[in-house]
Amino acid sequence: MKTKIVFLIVFIFSIVLLVFVLLNNQKPGAIIAPVVKKASFSNLVPGKSTENDVLKTVGNPAKIKQVGGKKYFYYDTKFKDFKDEIVLENGTESFAAENVFDSSQGSQDSFRQAFGDGDVYFDGSPFGWRVFPTNGIGIQTDGKEILKILYFVPNNKSSLDEIVKEFGFYKERPSGEVLRP
Amino acid sequence: MEDDQKKSSLDRVNDLYSSYQNARALYSLARKAATAGRAVAALAATSEIWVPILIVLGIVLIFTFLIVLGGQGQASQGTTQNPSAQPVTSDFSTLFKTTNNGDGISDPDFYNLLKDALSNPTYSKLITTGGVFNVEFFPSLDNFVGCQALVQGNTIKFYGLSLCNIPNQKYLASHEAGHVVENRNARLYQSFPHSDLVQQDPGCYSSLGFLKSYFYAESGAGTNPFEESFAEAIALYLMPNERKPLTNFQNQCPNTYNWIRDNIFK
Numbered sequence: 355m356k357t358k359i360v361f362l363i364v365f366i367f368s369i370v371l372l373v374f375v376l377l378n379n380q381k382p383g384a385i386i387a388p389v390v391k392k393a394s395f396s397n398l399v400p401g402k403s404t405e406n407d408v409l410k411t412v413g414n415p416a417k418i419k420q421v422g423g424k425k426y427f428y429y430d431t432k433f434k435d436f437k438d439e440i441v442l443e444n445g446t447e448s449f450a451a452e453n454v455f456d457s458s459q460g461s462q463d464s465f466r467q468a469f470g471d472g473d474v475y476f477d478g479s480p481f482g483w484r485v486f487p488t489n490g491i492g493i494q495t496d497g498k499e500i501l502k503i504l505y506f507v508p509n510n511k512s513s514l515d516e517i518v519k520e521f522g523f524y525k526e527r528p529s530g531e532v533l534r535p
Numbered sequence: 536m537e538d539d540q541k542k543s544s545l546d547r548v549n550d551l552y553s554s555y556q557n558a559r560a561l562y563s564l565a566r567k568a569a570t571a572g573r574a575v576a577a578l579a580a581t582s583e584i585w586v587p588i589l590i591v592l593g594i595v596l597i598f599t600f601l602i603v604l605g606g607q608g609q610a611s612q613g614t615t616q617n618p619s620a621q622p623v624t625s626d627f628s629t630l631f632k633t634t635n636n637g638d639g640i641s642d643p644d645f646y647n648l649l650k651d652a653l654s655n656p657t658y659s660k661l662i663t664t665g666g667v668f669n670v671e672f673f674p675s676l677d678n679f680v681g682c683q684a685l686v687q688g689n690t691i692k693f694y695g696l697s698l699c700n701i702p703n704q705k706y707l708a709s710h711e712a713g714h715v716v717e718n719r720n721a722r723l724y725q726s727f728p729h730s731d732l733v734q735q736d737p738g739c740y741s742s743l744g745f746l747k748s749y750f751y752a753e754s755g756a757g758t759n760p761f762e763e764s765f766a767e768a769i770a771l772y773l774m775p776n777e778r779k780p781l782t783n784f785q786n787q788c789p790n791t792y793n794w795i796r797d798n799i800f801k
Contacts (some may be wrong), residue, residue, distance in 0.1 A: 355796055361561075436725060455725055480714070480717055480762055499721050499722070
């Protein structure tokens, strides 16, 4: 029993020592700021940037799809199944979607800190979306990490409706698997 | 009787005084630790190399004492282990939580459906990212004979699971649990090379990009081939010889099999 108490005391001593070393290691003046690297896709502005601006800034897309008056530019990323996308309507950028594969662009919390908590949540498969309509920004998130950033025309309902349709946001999940006995 | 009570009061006072003395000793020790900590931090400031060394030493010290304390605790209990007793294979409460809403199976029976997966440390860690996963059992849906399931986040909802035979229960549980793995591990999900695997194992995937053993492989039924292939590949890995037409999953779909093995079950 006595041995146990001695070990317990030394253990507490170690914890306090470690905590002091860690706390005093912080350089003076260090500020931990929310990390939201940028609020646009390559400095393009939805609703304003033209097709020429897109080609000049981002380059030629790997694939182009034309659907009516809309042009879809797809750009390769490090994962073949996840392409960045810029959609143009009548020669002007309508919206863009950028894939994120690490924490360098921030987190759900850092986006809410940067853009406020007036976001609208949409369900999605398999991850949900948080959309900041007044900022023209949306994020696909698992609750912590960012998987995709959307850029659209702020305060524009038809722009938001387009995003909802394009990326399959929903309020109720569709039904799941079926298996016969 | 009164003497006993007086002794007992005196003992209580003595105990209180001992506790006070112990607390004073602990406080004094903590102050010394704080002083030592400041000195160490000052030393660490002189050179960057000291910081990681001290952190590592601190962590090693802590774990050493945790192990010793744990050992001391066991020794002091005076129990002897029965060498012939079977060790508990799993504490289910650290893995999943079930809710029975009118139809269901027991926790051990559910565990047995996923035993091969949950006993793998990598898989177990992936599926419990963020905590236990939830399992809800419901009766079979109206006008439907058989078992169904869907996943919402970290919750699997089964409908009429008890109506299916064990292999089908196992398949359904394995597939749906695969969706939980994908929902809880976003970066792993992103790294699944679905397009490449469709090209590398062409005989395994339908024209829509679903693994051919998936119920909706030819119709899709509005589901996503990327997500369903991730979950289905996990189910096939766990049941590699049972799901038609991929009844020899490892040989028929070696690239898909190997990716699951190396990333989910390593």
